[in-house]
Amino acid sequence: DIVMTQSPDSLAVSLGERATINCKSSQSVLYASNNNNYLAWYQHKPGQPPKLLIYWASTRESGVPDRFSGSGSGTDFTLTISGLQAEDVAVYYCQQYYTTPFTFGPGTKVDI
Amino acid sequence: EVQLVESGGGFVEPGESLRLSCATSGFTFSKAWLSWVRQAPGKGLEWVGRIKSKADGGTTDYAAPVKGRFTISRDDSREILYMQMNSLKTEDTAIYYCATGNPFDYWGQGTLVTVSS
Numbered sequence: 001d002i003v004m005t006q007s008p009d010s011l012a013v014s015l016g017e018r019a020t021i022n023c024k025s026s027q028s029v030l031y032a033s034n035n036n037n038y039l040a041w042y043q044h045k046p047g048q049p050p051k052l053l054i055y056w057a058s059t060r061e062s063g064v065p066d067r068f069s070g071s072g073s074g075t076d077f078t079l080t081i082s083g084l085q086a087e088d089v090a091v092y093y094c095q096q097y098y099t100t101p102f103t104f105g106p107g108t109k110v111d112i
Numbered sequence: 113e114v115q116l117v118e119s120g121g122g123f124v125e126p127g128e129s130l131r132l133s134c135a136t137s138g139f140t141f142s143k144a145w146l147s148w149v150r151q152a153p154g155k156g157l158e159w160v161g162r163i164k165s166k167a168d169g170g171t172t173d174y175a176a177p178v179k180g181r182f183t184i185s186r187d188d189s190r191e192i193l194y195m196q197m198n199s200l201k202t203e204d205t206a207i208y209y210c211a212t213g214n215p216f217d218y219w220g221q222g223t224l225v226t227v228s229s
Contacts, residue, residue, distance in 0.1 A: 001176075040215035042157070049209055049219035050149075050157060061217065093157055097215045100173040102147070102159040 002026050002096050006105035013110065019081040021108045023094035028074045031098065038098035041070055041079045044107070045090045053092075054079065086112060114138035114218045116210050121223030128200055128227075134193040134210030134220055141191035143167065145214050148184065148195050150206035151222075160208070163193070177203070200227045 003026040013019045029038045037057035042050040052061045054070035057077055067082045081088055089112060094105040120132040134146070145168070148160040161174040163184045172184050183196040193210050207222040 042216075044157070049211075049221055050216070051219075052215055052217050055215050055217075091156075095157075095159075095215060100159075100162065101175045102162070102214075104157045104159065107156045 001101055002029065002098065002103050004094055004096060004103050004105035006092075006094060006108050008108060009106070010109040010111065012112065013081075013084045015086065015112060016083050019084050019088070019110050021079045021092050021094075021110075023072075023077040023079070023105050025075045025077075025096055029096045029098040030074050037073050037077070038096055039070075039072070039077050040095045040097060041068075042093045042095065042104075043088075043090045044093060050093065081110070084110070084112070114212070116212070116218060116220035118208060118210055118220045118223035121208065121225045123226045123228065124200055125229050126200060126202055126227055129196070129198045130200065130225060132195045132197065132208055132210075132223060132225070134195075136191045136193065136210075136212075139212065139218070141186075142188040144212050146184075146186065146193045147211050147214075147216060148182075148193075149209045149211055149216065149219075150204075150225075151209075152203070152206040155206075158206075161195070162214075197225070200225075202227050202229075 005024045007022045039057040041054040044050040058070045091107045115137045117135045147162040163172045181199045185194045209222045210220045212218045
């Protein structure tokens with residue numbers, strides 16, 4: 001199974017500042033034949049279902065504010081929230097969809 | 113508008129069974145790959161299993177903790193996803209979400225399953 005790790009476990013960021021979350025996979029999730037990284041990021045707020053933010057490691061889902069950006073390739077990935085807003089307080093998960101069993105990182109809690 | 117609505121959760125004792133349903137609308141159900149994802153209390157997200165579209169074989173895959181106990185199925189005519197959960201354990205206590213696609217672009221609101229004696 002591909003093990004996903006995230007760092008930090010939690011972080012507190014001032015409004016308007018940048019939040020950076022790292023994600024590492026135990027093996028590459030880059031599919032050579034199409035050069036796509038099978039890596040997604042989700043935002044999860046209490047009492048709500050998770051929301052897809054980023055897929056293919058760096059493609060923003062429709063309607064997601066452009067302050068959210070994803071980067072990385074292979075085994076190392078980053079989610080950046082540029083200019084944190086109050087509504088961004090949530091837990092963020094990375095997930096690989098390269099192969100089953102699909103696996104999530106343990107989550108990173110972002111607070112103000 | 114895409115909608116997914118889970119039902120069937122509840123309180124059961126260890127060893128008992130439950131069947132979850134996920135009623136959907138707003139997308140071409142027959143072409144969709146569908147998954148169940150759960151979140152145990154105070155824990156992170158865990159993928160439970162997936163069913164492909166019939167055109168892609170209709171096959172299922174499961175996470176190791178539920179393999180052999182849970183069965184995912186689909187009714188394309190009614191646009192409903194199911195998950196039969198047998199031999200439930202206390203560690204199966206969680207909110208269960210159905211989700212579409214790969215990755216998971218649409219999610220239901222979830223249904224709570226509590227397994228306790």
